[in-house]
Amino acid sequence: GEDVEQSLFLSVREGDSSVINCTYTDSSSTYLYWYKQEPGAGLQLLTYIFSNMDMKQDQRLTVLLNKKDKHLSLRIADTQTGDSAIYFCAESDHGSSNTGKLIFGQGTTLQVKP
Amino acid sequence: ETGVTQSPTHLIKTRGQQVTLRCSSQSGHNTVSWYQQALGQGPQFIFQYYREEENGRGNFPPRFSGLQFPNYSSELNVNALELDDSALYLCASSLPQGQETQYFGPGTRLLVL
Numbered sequence: 001g002e003d004v005e006q007s008l009f010l011s012v013r014e015g016d017s018s019v020i021n022c023t024y025t026d027s028s029s030t031y032l033y034w035y036k037q038e039p040g041a042g043l044q045l046l047t048y049i050f051s052n053m054d055m056k057q058d059q060r061l062t063v064l065l066n067k068k069d070k071h072l073s074l075r076i077a078d079t080q081t082g083d084s085a086i087y088f089c090a091e092s093d094h095g096s097s098n099t100g101k102l103i104f105g106q107g108t109t110l111q112v113k114p
Numbered sequence: 115e116t117g118v119t120q121s122p123t124h125l126i127k128t129r130g131q132q133v134t135l136r137c138s139s140q141s142g143h144n145t146v147s148w149y150q151q152a153l154g155q156g157p158q159f160i161f162q163y164y165r166e167e168e169n170g171r172g173n174f175p176p177r178f179s180g181l182q183f184p185n186y187s188s189e190l191n192v193n194a195l196e197l198d199d200s201a202l203y204l205c206a207s208s209l210p211q212g213q214e215t216q217y218f219g220p221g222t223r224l225l226v227l
Contacts (some may be wrong), residue, residue, distance in 0.1 A: 004156075031214065042204055043157070043218040088156055092214060100214040101147065101170055104156030
């Protein structure tokens with residue numbers, strides 16, 4: 001079945017790079033997403049990558065996709081205390097209904113220490 | 115800000131009651147999806163509405179139902195509330211297949227006592 005796995009917790013020092021990893025199971029996913037959630041808030045779209053791409057860079061964010069291993073990563077350069085949040089990886093699943101529903105991982109809590 | 119709004123922001127109900135949550139989609143987006151996020155978990159897909167019809171449903175019982183209106187806004191209704199329905203309910207709007215990136219609202223936090 002569909003499943004997205006993430007490590008639960010990552011702690012880094014301010015100014016370091018953070019790398020959040022994710023594995024997924026549905027090889028037919030068209031897009032893969034990274035969302036950020038701050039305490040008590042909704043989900044903020046950070047970036048996404050189309051499944052035929054290997055890498056996408058957007059300012060401090062770099063997404064790497066290894067389709068063979070079904071592995072997705074998000075690298076945040078020069079991590080700041082404001083980056084402290086929960087980060088969710090999600091794959092789009094069209095299945096038989098062509099819905100494009102999102103399948104989310106459990107989220108990785110990023111703690112940035114000053 | 116995504117332009118997706120939800121109301122109310124918080125709600126407290128008792129077991130057995132019914133609740134209606136509302137969502138206004140981002141301008142130009144005609145597809146609305148609803149997700150349930152239990153504490154400490156990732157969001158789970160409830161259902162999606164496109165052109166006022168249900169367009170896919172997750173593993174949720176029939177007491178979870180919805181509507182979409184001609185202006186693309188949407189409602190989520192939950193009947194016979196159970197304690198496990200306590201969660202953050204998130205609405206997301208998008209364009210249909212081709213530009214399907216989903217933009218989320220701030221959510222409605224429901225507590226069932």
